[in-house]
Amino acid sequence: xxxxxKNKPLLLxxxxxxxxxxxxxxxxxxxxxxxxxxxSYGQLQxxxxxxxxxxxxxxxxxQFISKAETAAxxxxxxxxxxxxxxxxxxxxxAEEVANRKKNEAYIEELSEQRSDLLIQSRTxxxxxxxxxxxxxxxxxxxxxxVLVLDNLLFDTGGATLHKGSQRNLDPxxxxxxxxxxxxxxxxxxxxxxxxxxxxxDLSFRRAExxxxxxxxxxxxxxxxxxxxxxxxxxxxxxxxxQGRQQxxxxxxxxxx
Amino acid sequence: xxxxxxxxxxxxxxxxxxxxFLNGCSSGPKSRTLPIAQSTMANIGKxxxxxxxxxxxxxxxxxxxxxxxxxxxxxxxxxxxxxxQEALINLELAEAKTKAxxxxxxxxxxxxxxxTLRNELERAQ
Numbered sequence: 001x002x003x004x005x006k007n008k009p010l011l012l013x014x015x016x017x018x019x020x021x022x023x024x025x026x027x028x029x030x031x032x033x034x035x036x037x038x039x040s041y042g043q044l045q046x047x048x049x050x051x052x053x054x055x056x057x058x059x060x061x062x063q064f065i066s067k068a069e070t071a072a073x074x075x076x077x078x079x080x081x082x083x084x085x086x087x088x089x090x091x092x093x094a095e096e097v098a099n100r101k102k103n104e105a106y107i108e109e110l111s112e113q114r115s116d117l118l119i120q121s122r123t124x125x126x127x128x129x130x131x132x133x134x135x136x137x138x139x140x141x142x143x144x145x146v147l148v149l150d151n152l153l154f155d156t157g158g159a160t161l162h163k164g165s166q167r168n169l170d171p172x173x174x175x176x177x178x179x180x181x182x183x184x185x186x187x188x189x190x191x192x193x194x195x196x197x198x199x200x201d202l203s204f205r206r207a208e209x210x211x212x213x214x215x216x217x218x219x220x221x222x223x224x225x226x227x228x229x230x231x232x233x234x235x236x237x238x239x240x241x242q243g244r245q246q247x248x249x250x251x252x253x254x255x256x
Numbered sequence: 257x258x259x260x261x262x263x264x265x266x267x268x269x270x271x272x273x274x275x276x277f278l279n280g281c282s283s284g285p286k287s288r289t290l291p292i293a294q295s296t297m298a299n300i301g302k303x304x305x306x307x308x309x310x311x312x313x314x315x316x317x318x319x320x321x322x323x324x325x326x327x328x329x330x331x332x333x334x335x336x337x338x339x340x341q342e343a344l345i346n347l348e349l350a351e352a353k354t355k356a357x358x359x360x361x362x363x364x365x366x367x368x369x370x371x372t373l374r375n376e377l378e379r380a381q
Contacts, residue, residue, distance in 0.1 A: 082338045089345040096352035103359040110366040117373040124380055 028072045033084045034065075040091055041065060050094050053101035057094035061087045125178065132175040135168075136252075143185075144256045147172065148235075150249035152210070157194075159205035166213055172252065173217040185225040185253040186210050191244035192231045204228025210250055287337035290324055293344040297321055300347050309357045310350035317346035 041061055044050045050058060064087035071080040136147040149169075153162040176182060188203030188210075207226040215221045231238075234247040297317060300306050306314060324339035 079338075082342070085342055086345055089342075089349050093345075093349050093352045096349070096356040100352070100356040100359045103356070103363050107359065107362055107366060110363065110370060114366060114370050114373065117370060117377065121373055121377055121380075124377060128380060 026075045028075055028077060028080060031072055031080065031084075034068055034072060034080065037068070037084050037087055037091075038065060040088070044091055044094060047098070049102050050098040052098070054094040054097040057090055057097055061090035061094060064090060128178060129175065132171045132178070133254075135171040141253065143253050145254045147252040147254070148249055149210075149252065150246050152206075152250055154206055154209070157202070159202065159209045161206075161209045161213055169210065169213055169217075173214060173219060176214065176219045176223065183223045183225070183255045185227065185255060187227045187229055187251045187253065189229050189233055189235075189247060189249050189251065190231050191247040192234070192238040193244065196230055200228050200230035200232075202228070203230050206250060210252075284334045284337070286333050287324065287328055287340050289337055289340035289344055290328055293317075293321055293324065293340040293347065296344060296347045300351055303354070305358065306350050306354045308354075310353045313346045313350035313353065317343045317350065320346065 041058075044058060044061075064083045068080050068083035068087060071077075071083055133145070133147065136149065139146050139148060152165045152168060154160060154165075155162075172184075176184070186207040188205075188207035190199040190203045192199075194202075204226065205228070207228055211221065211224045211226050214224060231247070234243075235249070236243045236246050238244050238247055301314060301318070320339050320343035324336045324343060327333075327336035327339060
């Protein structure tokens with residue numbers, strides 16, 4: 001009797017352990033986090049991108065779903081939560097990986113598109129530059145390409161550029177806008193009619209008039225130099241009217 | 257009667273022994289994932305891009321790793337292993353997320369530059 005009484009608490013305790021152990025063993029059914037996980041897994045499995053690009057991660061997620069189910073059967077809630085957690089994160093990784101790989105494939109496409117466009121744009125630019133300067137009579141000098149404008153009309157003895165002549169400068173304006181790296185020197189020349197110093201002054205003012213028009217058209221004045229050479233550098237004889245007309249000119253040096 | 261009581265006593269002792277044994281067993285061997293999680297954290301945790309674009313995952317990973325380290329110190333090896341696994345998966349997610357964000361940004365940048373090029377080409381025509 002004494003032994004039995006002494007053992008009573010011990011019996012109770014072991015019974016309690018037994019109950020806890022058996023209850024712990026009861027399987028867990030319809031555990032919401034696990035059900036949600038399986039739903040997300042099913043959805044991602046239907047997703048083409050995830051299937052194509054993140055099959056491994058999807059497989060990992062599924063492995064942990066199986067483990068979670070085993071844990072649920074055993075009634076081990078802690079382990080079940082652990083596997084659900086791992087599986088959920090594998091699914092998140094699967095999505096990120098699929099996103100990245102899909103974008104990487106798209107980037108390849110984009111970079112092809114871009115290089116095509118770059119080639120087009122370069123071809124177009126070169127063509128345009130040729131077209132722009134094609135409007136002018138040109139000669140080459142050590143300082144760069146020289147545009148010879150002998151069709152610009154100014155007031156006689158004055159430096160006001162005629163409206164109609166302004167249009168002749170528009171291709172140059174476009175060229176300068178397209179080639180911001182280029183600077184120019186505008187150089188005025190006259191025939192030998194009139195005094196020499198007057199001609200130097202006149203040719204300078206005419207070069208300035210051209211510059212003013214370019215600046216008014218939006219070209220930065222810092223890119224433009226002006227000089228007046230007067231009658232000192234004729235291109236042909238001043239003996240004929242035609243020769244004099246050719247000598248009255250503005251030259252534009254596209255500086256290298 | 258005496259034998260009955262003795263067998264009951266033996267049973268109780270056996271139950272306690274089983275319980276203790278099970279409990280002791282759940283501690284298991286030392287965590288294998290903990291050192292992996294620690295070195296991964298040392299690598300990824302320093303990555304400025306990860307810090308910027310996956311701060312939440314990184315934070316969770318840090319907390320879990322710390323808990324895992326504490327558990328390992330307390331010789332709760334199984335808990336340490338699970339926490340280390342959870343820390344590691346968060347680090348993997350952080351890395352995946354960061355890479356995905358970077359790629360998405362590249363796509364955006366390229367799309368923008370392509371549309372600029374297109375506009376320029378059209379305007380020039």
